[in-house]
Amino acid sequence: MKKVLFSAALFFTACAVSAQESVVKEAKSAKSDPVKAAQIIEPALTDPSTANDPETWKLAGDFQKSIYDDENMKLYLPGGQADTAKLYNSLAKMFEYYTKCDEVEQAKVKSGELKKPKLRKKLAKALVTVRPQLTNAGSDAYNAGNYANALKFFGLYVDAPQNPLFADEDAVKNDTLTPLIANYAALAANSLKDNAAVIKYATIGKEHKEEGYRSLMCLAEAYGKGETPDSAKWLTTIQEGVEKFPSQEYFIGNLMDYYIQKGKIDEGLAQMDAVLAKNSTPYFMYVKGVLQYEKKDYEGAIATFNQIIAEGKDFVAEAYSKIGDCSFFPAQEIVEENSKLSMDDPKYAANEAKIKELYEKALPFYEKAKEAKPDNRQLWGQYLLNIYWKLDKEKYNALEKELGY
Template identity: 80%
Template sequence: MIMKKVLFTAALFFTACAVSAQESVVKEAKSAKSDPAKAATILEPALVDPSTANDPETWKLAGDLQKSIYDDENMKLYLPGGQADTTKLYNSLAKMFEYYIKCDEVEQAKVKSGELKKPKLRKKLAKSLATVRPQLTNAGTDAFNKGNYADALKYFGLFVETPQNPMFEEVAEVKNDTLVPLIANYAVMAANSLNDNNSVIKYAPLGKNHKEEGWRSLMCLADAYSKGETPDSTKWMETIKEGAEKFPSQNYFVGNLMDYYIQKGKIDEALTQINSLLAKDPSSTYFTYVKAVLLYEKKDYDGTIAACNDIIAKNGELVAEANAKIGDCYFFPGQVVEEENSKISMDDPKYAEGEAKVKELFAKAQPYYEKARELQPDNKQLWGQYLLRIYWKLNKAEYDALEKELGY
């Protein structure tokens, strides 16, 4: 019994010593405030020890020290010939947010438990952070441009998250900040560069609401849903559809949507979607081309040719592709006839009829592939193999030259 009492007394003694030691650390840090970087290092043990970490004043002191470091470096930006250490500047900025927000959390917990009647520090700290918050965008941009996407995500994320923090409920310029959707897009792009799908999913719902740049968030979000350990095809499709609806000029969404419909054999559903988009933007060459491709998939060659001729008449984008697609409308049906003809004896009168039909269709396709070649000579996938086959069939002298050009 005496031994237990001695051990218990010793435990109390060591606990008291530990508390006293951490309180001493806080006092030492306060006395070293004239050198905030040194004081911040001294204070570090107090931030992890429960005896001091549960005191809001510890976190306020930590934030104050980072604010002093930040202010010292920031001042250099405005002095003639001043050379600020931007890495130090931005690191202290992020830590200031971290420590002041933690201070508020600890203080609010004490209010909730009844240990404090009301918070004393929130308004002052919120005001301090609101003043420096715009600098987070500079910090994020600087990191992003250097390829330091982890830091960029940190700074952009802090900027985006602060309006949702209850600490800023009464700070109108933060609570109602209209820049949040734009900066959220940058956070999403940084997260996407890191393959951090969770952060993409976290910030994209805010970023997608930006009228001009929101497509970036939706594109990254679709990418996040399509990869990883557990791809979510349902959410991927929802995101692609939302992107096509909100940002029809971004070919990524419409292209992926149409590819999906074609792969699933849902051509009519795809045509309904593209016709809806064309109704909103009849001048879109891209939508018209997509419609031509869909009609081609249905073997509606007349409709395909009409859509492609509309593109050619506008003489803008995708003219080479439109010419090649018209060529397809003759070339591939010609191949079908040729394949069927290969099953017939050459002595059969129908064989000669078939050969004549193949040559007729290939001859119709030829000028369109040649036009595509003229417009995009380097895009050999668009016309190369088809023209080569046509020249072979029609006994054109161009066959040898094209074969050499294609490297066969």
């Protein structure tokens, strides 16, 4: 009985193999219609009896290449209208199937079933020819907000130099565009909050001399946020950004925030002075002024902010507001002190006079900030309300109405 069952099993296995082989033959006979042929061969890609044959994968890739070539030709014909979704889909599948073909063939060489690979060179040449189109596919997907597809296409481009299939293709291995495209892959991954992909591609992209800052920004976001933030790697990334891309405000701003939070203001000021010596911008001066303010070096901060105002470029409204802060917040400390004193306490009246003096000193700067940026209420709104409440109830009522309170 066991022998009969075993024989039956062999029979059904043979039938299954024969069925999949017939699928491959049917697909070959339909190659004049590559779309149909591609559909026919799909079952053979998952059945072990045919999926372990490199020729199956090559054939599947060839069908995708024919689909790609047909659509690509339309791009160059007068009045031609290519189906770009179809074009790009076949492009991705070409890479998938030809890569799988190479993997299967190499496995057979390693096992001794084949003496040497026969297909790698031909497959590589075919993919090298169409590889530049991956950047167009990625760009179209990214611009359409399809970040998953953008990551797929950009990723295929960037992964190619590490793909054994291209081991003998110097044009791919030495491609100077790879770090640039890696930046775009990192941006797509960042939009998907795929931190693993961000780290993979940004590590390559950050080496691009002009655009590498994008990857470093994405890396900083990946290390600074997510389920497992890594503060040490975040800081290293920010510092690398400051060193490599000193004109990018993102890195300086984040590093100075770090110094303030950690109470390392003197260290931050020393670094800002070094940065300003090489590249003096209104933003960098503003950051220095904020550090001086945090150190309670109000005189130094005001001098820095006045320099920004004198230049009359960017951050003028912010500089006015921050000069106001140099008087307003010391006044708030006295307000807090007075809240704990009896009104009969002699110190209370003296404090009230000092509060008024500081408010009067801050007032014109907040008003100038409002004049410079009337839509940015964070720079002046609550501060002016507090001051007007103390100094001018009529203006307080008018501003309260203006702010919609």
